Amino acid sequence: xxxxYKIFYSAxxxxxxxxxxxxxxxxxLIGGEISATATNCQSYAYEIEINLYERTGSDVExxxxxxxxxxxxxxxxxxxxxxxxxxxxxxxxxxxxxxxxSHTFPGPGEYTLYLKESNRNADVANMRNSVLTxxxxxxxxxxxxLQGCNSSPQLVGPISPLAYAKxxxxxxxxxxxxxxxxxxxxxxxxxxxxxxxxxxxxxxHEFDLRFAPQPVxxxxxxxxxxxxxxxxxxxxxxxxxxxxxxxxxxxxxEVDGEWTKIGxxxxxxxxxxxxxxxxxxxxxxxTSTREEISKSKVNIFPNxxxxxxxxxxxxxxxxxxxxGIYNILGQEIMxxxxxxxxxxxxxxxxxxxxxxxTLQNGNLKKTIRFMxx
Numbered sequence: 001x002x003x004x005y006k007i008f009y010s011a012x013x014x015x016x017x018x019x020x021x022x023x024x025x026x027x028x029l030i031g032g033e034i035s036a037t038a039t040n041c042q043s044y045a046y047e048i049e050i051n052l053y054e055r056t057g058s059d060v061e062x063x064x065x066x067x068x069x070x071x072x073x074x075x076x077x078x079x080x081x082x083x084x085x086x087x088x089x090x091x092x093x094x095x096x097x098x099x100x101x102s103h104t105f106p107g108p109g110e111y112t113l114y115l116k117e118s119n120r121n122a123d124v125a126n127m128r129n130s131v132l133t134x135x136x137x138x139x140x141x142x143x144x145x146l147q148g149c150n151s152s153p154q155l156v157g158p159i160s161p162l163a164y165a166k167x168x169x170x171x172x173x174x175x176x177x178x179x180x181x182x183x184x185x186x187x188x189x190x191x192x193x194x195x196x197x198x199x200x201x202x203x204x205h206e207f208d209l210r211f212a213p214q215p216v217x218x219x220x221x222x223x224x225x226x227x228x229x230x231x232x233x234x235x236x237x238x239x240x241x242x243x244x245x246x247x248x249x250x251x252x253x254e255v256d257g258e259w260t261k262i263g264x265x266x267x268x269x270x271x272x273x274x275x276x277x278x279x280x281x282x283x284x285x286x287t288s289t290r291e292e293i294s295k296s297k298v299n300i301f302p303n304x305x306x307x308x309x310x311x312x313x314x315x316x317x318x319x320x321x322x323x324g325i326y327n328i329l330g331q332e333i334m335x336x337x338x339x340x341x342x343x344x345x346x347x348x349x350x351x352x353x354x355x356x357x358t359l360q361n362g363n364l365k366k367t368i369r370f371m372x373x
Contacts, residue, residue, distance in 0.1 A: 028055045030094075030121055031159045031269025034067075034113050034139040034152075037178060041149035044105040046141075049098060050115060053159045053269065056086060056093045067101065068194075070111030070141075075101055089162045096158055105143055114138035114194055121270050123304075123371060125241040125354045126207040127190070128200035128328065134192045135268065142262040151178040153249045153265050165275035168218050169234040175249050181262070182252040185227040190246040190268050200328060204234060204243040204271065210330060211356055212238035213367050240275025241354075241369065244268070300357060304371035307348030311357065313340055321361025328354045347372055 032052040039045045050067065066074040077099060084097045105111060117135040124130035141152050156174035163169035175183050189197040205225045208215045215238040217223045225234040225245075232247060251263040297315035311323065324335040325347065333350065338359060347355070352372050359366045 028121060029117055029119075029135055030054055030161050031267065032115070032135075032137050033155055033265055033267040034115060034137055035154045035265055036113060036139060036141045037151045037154075038149050039102070041145075044107060044143055046103055046105065046151075047100060048103055048113060049100045051155075052097045052099075053161070054095050054097070056095050065099075065115060065117070068112075068114050069103055069105070070109075070113060071106060075103065077101070087158055089160055092162060094159075094161065108143050108145060110140065110142050112138055112140050112194065116193060120244070121242065123242050123354070124244045124270060125239070125328070125369070126202045126204055126243050127198045129351075129353060130198075130242075130244065133198050136191045136193055137266055137268050138191065138194065139265045140263045144262075147253060147255055147262065149179060150181075150251075150253075150262060152263055153177045153181075153183055153251050155249065155265065155267055159267070159269045161270060161272055163234060163237050163271055163273045165237050165240055165273055166218065168236050169271070169273075170228070171232045173230050173232060173247075173249070175230060177251060179253075182259070184250045184252065185232075186248050186250065187225065188246050188248050188266070190244050191266075198244070201244070204237065204245060207243070208238050211367060211369070213365050234271075237273040237275075239369065240273050243271045243273060245271050298359060298366060298368065300368055300370050304373045305347075306373060307350075308344065308346045309370070311343050311345060313338060313343075313359070316340070317364060318359050318361050318366075321359060321364070324358045324360070326356045326358065327351075328356075 030053050032050065035049050037047045037049070039047050048067065048069070066076050068074045083099075084095055086093055086095050088094070115137050120130045120133050120135045122131035127133065139152050142150055144150070154176050156176055157172040160171040173185070177183055187203060189201045192198045202210065203225060205223045208223050215223050218236040223234070223236060223238060225232070227233070232245075246266060246268045249265045249267070250261055252259050253262050254260075297313070298318070299312040301310055301312070303309065318338045319340060321338045322335055323338050325333040325345070327333060327350070333347065333355070338361070350372055355370055355372055357368045357370060
């Protein structure tokens with residue numbers, strides 16, 4: 001039995017990690033955004049709307065929640081019973097839940113509205129420890145009588161959370177602005193609190209370039225995620241799995257002959273890329289079982305693993321090469337010669353999260369992603 005001991009934890013952290021309640025691990029929240037619409041500009045009255053998106057079928061409920069509005073005490077509410085609707089994406093069922101509240105601001109000023117939930121969904125590949133990281137969304141609204149009435153932008157299109165490896169992904173955003181302000185888009189690092197980004201984040205296409213074997217877009221160019229008119233496009237993912245994405249819709253207004261940013265809305269969501277080891281059918285290979293991949297000549301099982309796992313190599317082209325294990329930051333955990341047949345490894349001392357096992361022999365290279373839980 002080969003042992004890997006290059007990553008260690010303090011006893012306290014391990015105790016906390018191993019005693020995470022199951023309801024925390026089973027979170028199903030996959031995205032959301034906040035908007036603010038002026039209802040009376042003279043009295044600074046607004047209707048604030050929170051949209052949250054989730055996978056259906058989970059018994060984990062949102063909330064109770066706290067909406068911070070940039071001043072005073074937060075507005076508390078509970079999610080059960082709020083307006084909800086379901087929609088389908090390629091046969092998968094999702095739920096959009098909407099919570100609305102009327103609020104009067106104390107006067108002119110710049111207000112950051114934000115909502116923080118305890119945990120993101122688990123197994124997000126392009127950030128560290130997603131299930132232990134809060135989900136956070138924020139909107140900035142600028143109230144200034146000299147600039148005129150101001151409502152935040154609104155994203156009419158719902159979150160489209162499914163993509164497919166080797167295929168172009170596109171999510172229409174359909175933004176509107178009640179005041180006719182100019183809008184622009186940007187990709188940002190997801191946040192876990194006000195002024196605090198999540199840890200270890202890579203943009204999905206940057207993650208692809210770092211870890212996918214020979215990543216290419218649908219037209220053979222370098223993969224990238226970008227905005228095309230009013231849609232978010234990824235051309236094209238190469239690896240299956242869960243990816244965190246955050247985009248910001250910036251609001252611009254011409255003031256005294258200059259374009260000034262007067263607010264923004266942030267949408268944070270998880271994109272699920274469907275794939276298999278052999279790219280023959282749509283599935284997320286992070287959760288593949290040994291039976292599902294048994295036809296492959298290179299297998300890892302169990303996947304996810306509690307620490308001990310088996311690498312099965314039934315392909316002579318890898319003999320004479322090396323097998324390496326890397327963490328999500330690309331740091332090498334170990335490297336050894338490839339052995340034909342089944343070889344056992346143990347990364348029990350390593351942290352929970354995403355790892356990569358790479359086989360390389362000359363110009364041949366194969367990378368398999370697996371989970372440590």
